[in-house]
Amino acid sequence: MKTALIYHPIFLQHDTGPHHPERASRLQSILRKLKKSGIIDGLALIEPQQASVDDIALVHPKDYVMGIQKACAAGHGSLDPDTMVSKDSYEAALFAAGAMKTAADLVFGGEADNAFCMVRPPGHHARPAQAMGFCLFNNVAIAARYIQDRHKLNRILIVDWDVHHGNGTEEIFYNDPSVFYISLHQYPHYPGTGSKESRGAGKGEGFNLNIPMPAGSGDTDYIKAFQEIALPAINDFKPEFILISAGFDGHKDDPLSSVNLTESGYHEMTRILKAAAQTNCKNRIISVLEGGYNLLSLANSTHSHLKALLA
Ligand SMILES: [Zn+2]
Numbered sequence: 001m002k003t004a005l006i007y008h009p010i011f012l013q014h015d016t017g018p019h020h021p022e023r024a025s026r027l028q029s030i031l032r033k034l035k036k037s038g039i040i041d042g043l044a045l046i047e048p049q050q051a052s053v054d055d056i057a058l059v060h061p062k063d064y065v066m067g068i069q070k071a072c073a074a075g076h077g078s079l080d081p082d083t084m085v086s087k088d089s090y091e092a093a094l095f096a097a098g099a100m101k102t103a104a105d106l107v108f109g110g111e112a113d114n115a116f117c118m119v120r121p122p123g124h125h126a127r128p129a130q131a132m133g134f135c136l137f138n139n140v141a142i143a144a145r146y147i148q149d150r151h152k153l154n155r156i157l158i159v160d161w162d163v164h165h166g167n168g169t170e171e172i173f174y175n176d177p178s179v180f181y182i183s184l185h186q187y188p189h190y191p192g193t194g195s196k197e198s199r200g201a202g203k204g205e206g207f208n209l210n211i212p213m214p215a216g217s218g219d220t221d222y223i224k225a226f227q228e229i230a231l232p233a234i235n236d237f238k239p240e241f242i243l244i245s246a247g248f249d250g251h252k253d254d255p256l257s258s259v260n261l262t263e264s265g266y267h268e269m270t271r272i273l274k275a276a277a278q279t280n281c282k283n284r285i286i287s288v289l290e291g292g293y294n295l296l297s298l299a300n301s302t303h304s305h306l307k308a309l310l311a
Contacts, residue, residue: 002042002043002044002112002113002310003042003043003044003112003113003114003115003116003306003309003310004043004044004045004046004103004106004107004111004112004114004115004116005034005040005043005044005045005046005115005116005118005306006046006047006048006099006100006102006103006115006116006117006118006119007027007031007045007046007047007048007099007117007118007119008047008048008095008099008119010088010091010092010095011024011027011092011095011096011118011119011120012024012027012028013086013088013089013091013092014085014086014088014089014092014093014120014121015076015084015086015087015088015089016084016085016086016134017076017084017086020084021255021256021293022120022121022122022134022291022293024120025295026120026292026293026295026298027118027120029295029296029298029299030118030298030299030302030303031118032299033299033300033302033303034299034302034303034306037303039303039306039307039310042310043306043310044112046102046106046115048095048098048099048101048102048103048117048119049098049101049102050091050094050095050098051094051095051097051098051101051137051142052094053065055097055098055101055142055146056094056097056137056142058142058145058146058149059128059137059138059141059142059145059172060126060128060129060137060138061128061129064128064129064130065137068085068089068090068093068131068136068137069090071085072085072086072087072088072089072090072091073087073090075087079131079132079136080130080131080132082132082133082134083131083132083133083134083135083136085136089121089136090136092120092121093121093136093137094137095119096117096119096120096121096122096123096137096139097123097137097139097142097143099117099118099119099139099288100117100139100140100142100143100146100243100286100288101142101143101146101150102115102117103115103116103117103143103286103288104143104146104147104150104151104241104286105150107284107285107286108147108151108284113283113309114274114277114283114284114285114286114287114309115286115287116246116286116287116288116289116302116305116306116309117139117286117287117288117289118289118302119139119288119289120289121134121135121136121137122134122135122139122247122289122290122291123135123136123137123138123139123140123141123142123168123169123245123288123290124138124139124140124160124162124164124166124167124168124169124245124247124290125164125166125167125168125191126138126141126168127167127168127171127172128168128171128172132167132168132191133164133167133190133191134291135168138168138169138172139288140158140160140166140169140243140245140288141158141168141169141172141173141179143243143286143288144156144158144173144179144243147241148178148179151241153240153241154178154240155178155179155180155237155238155239155240155241156178156179156180156239156240156241156242156243157179157180157182157234157237157239157241157242157243158173158179158180158181158182158243158244158245159182159183159230159234159242159243159244159245159273160181160182160183160184160185160244160245160247160290161183161184161185161222161244161245161246161247161250161266161269162185162245162246162247162248162249162250162290162291163185163186163189163247163249163250163254163256163257163259163291164185164186164189164190164191164247164249164256164257164291165183165185165187165189165191165192165193165194165210166181166183166185166245166290167191167192167193167194169181169183169245170183170193170194170198170208170210173200173204173207173208174198174200174201174204174208175200175201175202175203175204176203176204176207177200177203177204177206177207178207179207180207180208180209180233180234180237180239181207181208181209182209182211182230182233182234183209183210183211183245184211184213184222184225184226184230185210185211185212185213185250186212186213186214186215186217186250186257186258186259187210187212187213187214188212189215189257194210194212195210195212196210196211196212198210207237209229209230209233211225211229211230213225213259215257215258215259216258216259216260217259217260217261218252218259218260218261218262218265219260219261219262219264219265219268222250222261222265222269223265223268223269223272226269226272227272231272231276234276234280235276235279235280238280238281239276239277239280239281240280240281240284241281241284241285241286242273242276242277242280242281242284242285242286243285243286243287243288244270244273244285244286244287244288245287245288245290246266246287246288246289246290246302246305247289247290247291247292248266248289248291248292248297248298248301248302248305249290249291249292249293249298251263251266251292251294251297251298251301252297253294253296253297254292254293254294254297254298255293255294256291256293261301263297263300263301263303263304264304266301266304266305266308267304267305267307267308268308270287270304270305270308270309271308271311273285274308274309274311285309287305287309289302
């Protein structure tokens with residue numbers, strides 16, 4: 001029983017072009033750190049399965065999926081001003097979504113205690129039929145639907161601490177009380193969504209919790225928000241599986257934000273959610289990489305996250 005690290009070398013083939021912050025060296029930097037620190041020896045390193053088009057279609061219309069395939073087959077190009085694809089991006093995106101399936105199956109089957117999916121492209125900005133913010137398919141949303149569909153669970157919790165609001169994830173589950181989306185993010189900031197007033201709609205009202213954090217917030221502010229706002233809501237919801245959208249771009253050294261989290265903040269947030277998984281759902285918790293653009297702080301923060309998952 002241990003922590004699984006789900007990774008496939010295809011993730012390095014998703015080529016976003018020169019000078020793009022969401023680049024292959026992000027994962028190479030994390031891998032170097034995990035090897036150098038020795039933590040990798042305590043992890044179960046597992047290659048993911050590829051998600052099928054039907055899996056992706058749990059969240060995205062099939063003609064959108066086919067459109068992404070076509071855009072990638074055409075070679076290097078952009079889907080919006082930020083979101084680039086290359087020949088291998090479609091396959092990488094299928095494996096990125098598949099990694100969360102693999103992680104869920106391992107944890108559900110008792111073959112791992114928990115798991116971290118070290119993937120790219122990231123997912124939380126992907127809307128049902130629109131790629132944006134470096135994201136093609138919404139990996140965490142597909143995982144939530146997959147777990148409901150395959151493992152017959154009802155209440156899924158997604159906690160998103162990437163510094164940007166996960167507008168895609170929020171939109172996908174906005175009317176759905178079975179998937180509770182909680183996001184802590186710098187606000188106001190890209191992509192502009194994520195106000196406190198967006199609480200879900202219809203049957204989903206009350207199952208979308210945005211916790212906007214002002215620029216300059218640090219570890220203490222985040223931990224306080226977790227303990228005073230997020231944690232009571234989580235325990236009320238009683239999730240049956242916890243998913244983390246783990247972006248590390250809220251680090252104080254990250255070039256894309258003005259939030260001042262450190263490695264120890266990520267360690268503590270992980271610890272809190274792991275404890276919530278123990279209280280509510282037989283320790284079932286998996287996480288997936290979203291952002292994080294300073295190579296050093298990304299590697300060190302991921303290391304802290306894994307240390308807390310392993311503990
Ligand atoms: Zn981000």
